[in-house]
Amino acid sequence: MQSLTQEQVIMIVARQFDDPGVTIDADSSMDNVADWDSLVHLGILVSLDVELEGRAAAVKKLAACRSVKEIVSCLAEHQLLTQ
Amino acid sequence: MNAAIKNISYHLPDRLEDNGLLQDENSDWRMADIEKKTGIKKRYVAAPGETAVDLGVKAAEKIFEAGFAKEEIDAIILVTQSPDFVLPASACIVQHRLQLSKQCLAFDVNQGCSGFVVGLSLASSLITAGTAQHVLLICSETYTKYIDRHDRTSRPVFSDGAAAVIVGPSAGSDIGPFDFGTDGSGADNLIVRNSGARTDDSGESRLFMNGSEVFMFTMDMVPKSVNRLLQKAGKTMDDVGMFIFHQASALVLSNIQRRLQIGDEKIFNNLENIGNTVSATIPIALKQAIDKGVIRPGECVMLVGFGVGYSWGSCLINYNP
Numbered sequence: 001m002q003s004l005t006q007e008q009v010i011m012i013v014a015r016q017f018d019d020p021g022v023t024i025d026a027d028s029s030m031d032n033v034a035d036w037d038s039l040v041h042l043g044i045l046v047s048l049d050v051e052l053e054g055r056a057a058a059v060k061k062l063a064a065c066r067s068v069k070e071i072v073s074c075l076a077e078h079q080l081l082t083q
Numbered sequence: 084m085n086a087a088i089k090n091i092s093y094h095l096p097d098r099l100e101d102n103g104l105l106q107d108e109n110s111d112w113r114m115a116d117i118e119k120k121t122g123i124k125k126r127y128v129a130a131p132g133e134t135a136v137d138l139g140v141k142a143a144e145k146i147f148e149a150g151f152a153k154e155e156i157d158a159i160i161l162v163t164q165s166p167d168f169v170l171p172a173s174a175c176i177v178q179h180r181l182q183l184s185k186q187c188l189a190f191d192v193n194q195g196c197s198g199f200v201v202g203l204s205l206a207s208s209l210i211t212a213g214t215a216q217h218v219l220l221i222c223s224e225t226y227t228k229y230i231d232r233h234d235r236t237s238r239p240v241f242s243d244g245a246a247a248v249i250v251g252p253s254a255g256s257d258i259g260p261f262d263f264g265t266d267g268s269g270a271d272n273l274i275v276r277n278s279g280a281r282t283d284d285s286g287e288s289r290l291f292m293n294g295s296e297v298f299m300f301t302m303d304m305v306p307k308s309v310n311r312l313l314q315k316a317g318k319t320m321d322d323v324g325m326f327i328f329h330q331a332s333a334l335v336l337s338n339i340q341r342r343l344q345i346g347d348e349k350i351f352n353n354l355e356n357i358g359n360t361v362s363a364t365i366p367i368a369l370k371q372a373i374d375k376g377v378i379r380p381g382e383c384v385m386l387v388g389f390g391v392g393y394s395w396g397s398c399l400i401n402y403n404p
Contacts, residue, residue, distance in 0.1 A: 038236060038294050039116055042334055045298060054342055057302040063295035 001051050003082045006072050012051060013068055016043040029067030044071070052080055086210040087253035088203075088400060089217070091370040092145035093246040093363065094138055095127045102239070109233055117239045122333020126242035126358030129225040135163045136173050138245035139223035140180045146247055153181065156249075158215035159189040160205055162198035162362045164391070165225040166191060169279070177221065188215060195273075196329045196390025198222055198362030199246075200261065200398050203386070206250035207258045220248045222362035229275050229290035236294045240332055242358025246366035253403075261398040262312040264304065269393035272296040297390065301335050305389050306342045312385070312397045323349065323399070324382035327372065329389055330354040330364035351377055362388070378402050 004012075006026060014024035017035055030036045045063065048071070049056040056062060059078050065071045075081040102124055106114040118124060129138065139161060147153050161174035174189035188209070194201045199222050206218035223245035230237045250258070272293040277286055305328070313319060326345055328336055336352055339345075351372040360367060365386050372378045382402055389395035 039120055041295050042120060042298055045295065046338055049302060060299050063299040
């Protein structure tokens with residue numbers, strides 16, 4: 001996949017959580033989703049790279065993203081987001 | 084004169100910590116998730132007072148007890164980031180403890196996860212330059228001494244251990260080429276602050292690892308180093324019989340494997356019951372792969388170390404026992 005939509009980013013983040021009670025939306029972040037910790041974030045980074053066919057690995061700023069908004073913005077900066 | 088790996092041995096401390104123990108001490112940790120991502124079930128921990136020199140000496144003694152003559156050693160390289168002292172060099176203490184020749188060159192190399200490849204390059208260079216005939220290369224670490232018992236990022240991963248390797252002369256070209264790299268912009272992401280001359284007011288001197296940052300570095304840089312090395316050697320992935328990567332964590336290794344499209348049959352991992360022993364992971368894995376017959380004589384093996392620094396290095400060896 002050349003790029004992702006915001007909805008796809010949300011789905012990628014959501015599927016990292018085993019708990020069906022966890023709801024992810026455009027405003028979700030490490031600050032308001034209790035289980036979104038550094039371990040979960042590693043899973044998000046891997047999934048982004050898989051979905052983007054290896055293009056996410058070079059986007060170093062993704063490591064520091066703490067929210068869906070930041071991930072979306074970071075991908076957009078690198079032309080990896082479809083509006 | 085060319086160089087080759089002649090002997091390998093390793094030593095792990097007696098004390099083992101399994102995931103049950105970590106869970107007991109940290110009830111808020113999701114241990115199943117941690118085990119899935121690290122791939123590690125147990126790690127070795129040096130006893131209080133047991134140091135990298137102690138572990139390294141025990142690893143080297145196994146080689147000498149097996150019959151290699153101590154008198155042959157004329158250089159000692161100790162790769163460690165947990166030296167016994169800031170000074171003198173721990174390699175000098177190793178020379179004395181092992182009663183090696185006083186004509187030995189001895190020095191420490193302060194590198195972590197890339198350290199074995201760095202040390203192998205130095206050992207090989209000493210031999211090809213005629214400076215030394217047989218180099219004792221020891222990789223020994225006691226990172227656990229730097230780690231807080233409640234540090235969920237580092238404690239499940241790191242383990243203590245040592246490996247000793249004899250690098251000696253060879254008629255063939257058995258070590259090399261190498262690819263190395265450094266990116267000091269990542270220094271803050273894996274660091275023990277206040278452990279040297281630069282101090283801050285916090286006084287904090289525990290290991291800190293920013294897992295996400297280090298992970299992104301490995302995903303990006305390791306495949307590039309592998310491809311650069313293949314290009315340098317005029318080889319393809321198919322020419323490499325076995326890949327031994329620094330045993331960082333299962334997540335890191337599986338992603339490198341995915342990005343390089345390496346089949347399971349061409350990769351040797353052993354971190355499940357040993358953990359990440361930093362610079363010692365590659366020689367320990369190499370020894371285990373040889374002992375298990377996974378590496379065949381004459382096979383081209385790629386060794387890839389990467390991590391703290393950031394620093395990385397990869398090389399090819401031909402294993403000819």
